[in-house]
Amino acid sequence: MSDKTVRQLAEVVRIPLERLLEQLKEAGLSASSPDDVISEDEKMRLLSHLRKRHGKVEDGVESAPKRVTLERRQVSEIKQTNAPGSAPKTITVEVRKKKTYIKREADDVKEVVSVVESVTSPAPEVPHNELPIADEVLVPVVSEVKPVVTEAVVAEIAVIETETDVIEPVLTDIELKPELDIEDKFIVLPIKGETKSKVVAKPKELDEAKKKLDEKERRLQESINKNADRVRQQAEEKQAAAHKKKQDESNRGGGGRDAKKVKKKGKQPQRAAPVSDSKHQFEMPSAPIVYEVTIPEMIIVSDLAQKMNIKAALVIKHLMKLGFMATINQSIDQDTAAILVEEMGHKVIMQSDDDLEKEMLAEAQIEDVRIALPRAPIVTIMGHVDHGKTSLLDYIRKTRVAAGEAGGITQHIGAYQVKTDHGAVTFLDTPGHAAFTAMRARGADVTDVVIVVVAADDGVMPQTKEAVEHAKAANVPIIIAMNKMDKPDANPDKVMQELSVIGVLAEEWGGDVQFLKISAKTGVGIDELIEALIVQTEILELTAPAEGVASGIVIESRLDKGRGAVATVLIQKGTLENGQMVLCGHEYGRVRAMFNENGKPIKEAGPCVPVEILGLSGTPNAGDEFLVVQNERIAKDLAKHREDRKKFTRHAAQQASKLDEVFSRMTTGELASVNLVIKTDVQGSLEALRGSLVSLSNEEVEVKVVFGGVGGINEGDVNLALASNSILIGFNVRADATARRLIEEKGVDLHYYSVIYDAIDEVKKAISGMLAPEIREQIVGLAAVRDVFKSPKFGAVAGCMVIDGFVKRNLPIRVLRENVVIYEGQLESLRRFKDDAAEVKMGMECGIGVKNYNDVRVGDQIEVFERTEIKRVL
Numbered sequence: 001m002s003d004k005t006v007r008q009l010a011e012v013v014r015i016p017l018e019r020l021l022e023q024l025k026e027a028g029l030s031a032s033s034p035d036d037v038i039s040e041d042e043k044m045r046l047l048s049h050l051r052k053r054h055g056k057v058e059d060g061v062e063s064a065p066k067r068v069t070l071e072r073r074q075v076s077e078i079k080q081t082n083a084p085g086s087a088p089k090t091i092t093v094e095v096r097k098k099k100t101y102i103k104r105e106a107d108d109v110k111e112v113v114s115v116v117e118s119v120t121s122p123a124p125e126v127p128h129n130e131l132p133i134a135d136e137v138l139v140p141v142v143s144e145v146k147p148v149v150t151e152a153v154v155a156e157i158a159v160i161e162t163e164t165d166v167i168e169p170v171l172t173d174i175e176l177k178p179e180l181d182i183e184d185k186f187i188v189l190p191i192k193g194e195t196k197s198k199v200v201a202k203p204k205e206l207d208e209a210k211k212k213l214d215e216k217e218r219r220l221q222e223s224i225n226k227n228a229d230r231v232r233q234q235a236e237e238k239q240a241a242a243h244k245k246k247q248d249e250s251n252r253g254g255g256g257r258d259a260k261k262v263k264k265k266g267k268q269p270q271r272a273a274p275v276s277d278s279k280h281q282f283e284m285p286s287a288p289i290v291y292e293v294t295i296p297e298m299i300i301v302s303d304l305a306q307k308m309n310i311k312a313a314l315v316i317k318h319l320m321k322l323g324f325m326a327t328i329n330q331s332i333d334q335d336t337a338a339i340l341v342e343e344m345g346h347k348v349i350m351q352s353d354d355d356l357e358k359e360m361l362a363e364a365q366i367e368d369v370r371i372a373l374p375r376a377p378i379v380t381i382m383g384h385v386d387h388g389k390t391s392l393l394d395y396i397r398k399t400r401v402a403a404g405e406a407g408g409i410t411q412h413i414g415a416y417q418v419k420t421d422h423g424a425v426t427f428l429d430t431p432g433h434a435a436f437t438a439m440r441a442r443g444a445d446v447t448d449v450v451i452v453v454v455a456a457d458d459g460v461m462p463q464t465k466e467a468v469e470h471a472k473a474a475n476v477p478i479i480i481a482m483n484k485m486d487k488p489d490a491n492p493d494k495v496m497q498e499l500s501v502i503g504v505l506a507e508e509w510g511g512d513v514q515f516l517k518i519s520a521k522t523g524v525g526i527d528e529l530i531e532a533l534i535v536q537t538e539i540l541e542l543t544a545p546a547e548g549v550a551s552g553i554v555i556e557s558r559l560d561k562g563r564g565a566v567a568t569v570l571i572q573k574g575t576l577e578n579g580q581m582v583l584c585g586h587e588y589g590r591v592r593a594m595f596n597e598n599g600k601p602i603k604e605a606g607p608c609v610p611v612e613i614l615g616l617s618g619t620p621n622a623g624d625e626f627l628v629v630q631n632e633r634i635a636k637d638l639a640k641h642r643e644d645r646k647k648f649t650r651h652a653a654q655q656a657s658k659l660d661e662v663f664s665r666m667t668t669g670e671l672a673s674v675n676l677v678i679k680t681d682v683q684g685s686l687e688a689l690r691g692s693l694v695s696l697s698n699e700e701v702e703v704k705v706v707f708g709g710v711g712g713i714n715e716g717d718v719n720l721a722l723a724s725n726s727i728l729i730g731f732n733v734r735a736d737a738t739a740r741r742l743i744e745e746k747g748v749d750l751h752y753y754s755v756i757y758d759a760i761d762e763v764k765k766a767i768s769g770m771l772a773p774e775i776r777e778q779i780v781g782l783a784a785v786r787d788v789f790k791s792p793k794f795g796a797v798a799g800c801m802v803i804d805g806f807v808k809r810n811l812p813i814r815v816l817r818e819n820v821v822i823y824e825g826q827l828e829s830l831r832r833f834k835d836d837a838a839e840v841k842m843g844m845e846c847g848i849g850v851k852n853y854n855d856v857r858v859g860d861q862i863e864v865f866e867r868t869e870i871k872r873v874l
């Protein structure tokens with residue numbers, strides 16, 4: 001290499017001559033004019049100086065600049081919402097990039113490669129054009145190479161100095177093989193790991209890397225091809241939308257805030273449009289997305305929001321607009337949800353829970369085309385305390401069941417069947433209202449006939465009335481058993497008479513109710529009672545299919561230490577067989593064993609037969625439906641569905657029958673009476689409370705004590721309150737654990753009192769809110785018509801003298817003729833002389849025009865009155 005003048009060198013390195021001269025001066029070289037010759041040694045010194053100036057302190061003059069490290073730090077913030085409705089979190093993201101740049105001149109390349117080879121030994125001989133281009137990394141591999149200073153090196157150093165950003169990046173960590181970038185004359189290596197400044201490029205790894213990159217490339221291409229159509233379509237749609245928006249904009253003539261907005265929006269699709277580069281673009285929706293939202297009978301606000309892909313807060317806001325206050329976890333009814341969904345522009349698909357269940361059951365059951373055969377009636381016995389319910393049941397069981405079973409009654413379950421000459425009768429063996437109401441509270445009207453037992457010596461008592469009411473409410477036919485006929489003071493006529501007062505009329509008195517005289521002690525009349533039941537059954541034409549898949553009702557269930565869950569079920573349709581898969585409410589299982597009412601194992605049971613079954617996953621509730629399903633999967637799914645449904649029902653039940661809500665439910669016409677279930681510590685306070693509360697009734701609101709009893713609040717009381725939609729009142733008594741659980745589960749409104757006055761006062765307050773405000777009328781003035789004029793504007797105008805009170809223009813009036821009201825309406829005009837007046841007082845004259853009435857005559861009187869609403873208290 002020959003020595004060059006400063007000018008020549010400046011041309012070679014392509015920097016201004018003045019700058020080179022300055023640099024030579026800074027480096028302490030003698031060359032100071034453009035024509036001074038620079039020796040090889042001087043070039044070396046200049047290079048060394050420039051490197052030092054660039055911050056690369058090297059040992060000795062021979063050291064060469066190896067790298068420039070650029071660090072970039074970017075801080076940005078992203079907002080993220082974790083749960084719907086919660087405040088968004090701001091996350092600060094800091095991205096740190098570190099890149100080291102290194103320069104080599106073309107002639108060094110071979111040496112560089114040889115260095116790489118020496119380090120990575122054995123080094124592969126890879127043609128440049130076959131090497132993959134690493135994503136991010138160029139490698140410093142030249143530290144050992146003794147730099148040879150050439151014009152090119154100086155030129156590059158000059159570039160480093162002047163335009164650092166055009167230098168290619170070289171990172172420090174090396175994994176794979178070197179790549180020669182011919183154009184830039186750099187060594188390029190991809191990086192991985194933490195190993196610094198070390199070249200570890202083995203041929204095997206290099207091959208693998210190449211393979212990996214090829215594979216990546218191939219997958220990318222595949223994905224592009226796969227998505228190409230969709231992306232193209234989206235882009236076309238977007239372009240069309242953008243075009244339309246532009247047109248709209250130009251139609252509106254541009255300008256204004258709206259136009260700007262449109263313009264701004266219109267740009268977005270253009271930005272998003274490029275199709276070719278469509279790997280991971282976020283596509284802005286070009287039209288509102290319409291979802292098909294399936295709404296079950298009850299839906300929780302957050303679930304609804306999720307279905308529409310919006311935040312729950314937005315749903316709550318919309319609900320507020322609809323006048324409905326709801327929280328994120330509250331369930332709303334189907335209708336409200338449907339309105340909301342429609343308002344938000346989505347499509348509603350109503351889904352009834354029954355539909356869903358039917359759909360699921362359709363899989364489990366075949367269509368019921370079975371022939372229905374006559375079946376036994378299912379009977380419940382009710383009546384007042386000590387009137388002989390248990391005695392009657394016992395008598396029937398002893399005489400009927402024991403007779404047919406060797407060994408007598410070994411065990412008794414919640415229901416049993418008796419055989420008669422005319423057929424069987426099934427009794428639900430939980431006397432009283434408890435069982436009946438418990439069933440009804442769960443929506444199972446399993447009873448066909450109710451026998452109301454009335455002690456003939458005692459007559460109709462409060463619970464007799466309740467029994468009748470319950471039976472009537474359930475629309476179940478009644479048979480009256482007048483018991484204790486063996487007693488000398490038995491007076492059946494009195495019973496008949498008292499019952500007729502509450503609407504139960506005996507057949508012999510022209511009614512439709514069978515009355516039977518019996519004695520549970522002597523057994524007199526019990527056969528006739530059973531016959532009467534059979535007759536009733538014939539009237540009712542009770543039928544059920546005896547074959548095929550069994551279904552029915554759970555009568556009771558318990559957890560047995562040895563046997564697990566034991567449920568007494570009453571089969572209503574079909575025949576249940578041992579080993580079948582059954583679903584009972586939200587429990588399921590295979591019938592492991594089956595026993596009849598006497599504890600005898602049986603293999604199958606038909607309609608109206610009560611059986612005890614073992615094998616369920618848990619204890620179902622009395623009143624739960626039971627049915628045989630095809631397989632365990634269906635049983636499990638349905639059980640789960642029912643469990644979910646129970647949650648919602650709990651929500652719904654919580655909104656039922658609250659003392660606080662009595663008024664609002666009254667105003668919507670939902671409630672005409674307040675039902676109460678009262679439990680007290682002693683009989684005296686019960687009577688006092690009952691009397692006081694019932695006397696709060698008036699013609700608009702009826703306070704009914706559905707049941708009053710002495711003692712703690714038990715499960716039966718809660719069930720009764722549930723079935724009769726009553727409010728529970730505990731006076732100096734508390735609910736037991738089971739009752740408390742049920743109260744909580746079903747959301748029954750329970751109030752405890754220890755002062756009678758407090759109880760009366762609170763119920764009074766609740767129902768005085770219920771009373772419609774009284775509208776009172778007050779006559780505020782009277783005017784006598786002295787003359788009648790015709791006015792083109794108002795028609796007949798009465799010239800009047802106010803003879804009492806005052807006449808006000810906005811108040812309603814009546815026209816009286818000889819003290820008889822002949823017209824009621826409004827004033828059209830009220831004038832004093834020629835001026836309009838708002839009010840004219842007694843003793844003054846005025847002109848009155850009556851709206852839509854022209855027949856005012858001299859001698860008439862105009863009565864002015866006022867209507868005021870007065871909130872009533874009891």
Ligand SMILES: Nc1nc2c(ncn2[C@@H]2O[C@H](COP(=O)(O)OP(=O)(O)OP(=O)(O)O)[C@@H](O)[C@H]2O)c(=O)[nH]1
Pocket residue numbers: 383384385386387388389390391392431432483484485486487518519520521522
């Ligand atoms: N003389 C006579 N006494 C009867 C008759 N039926 C029941 N009794 C008696 O009346 C009392 C009450 O009978 P229960 O069968 O316990 O009455 P209940 O209606 O089941 O009573 P609770 O279970 O407390 O509601 C008992 O002492 C029976 O012996 C009857 O026909 N004649």
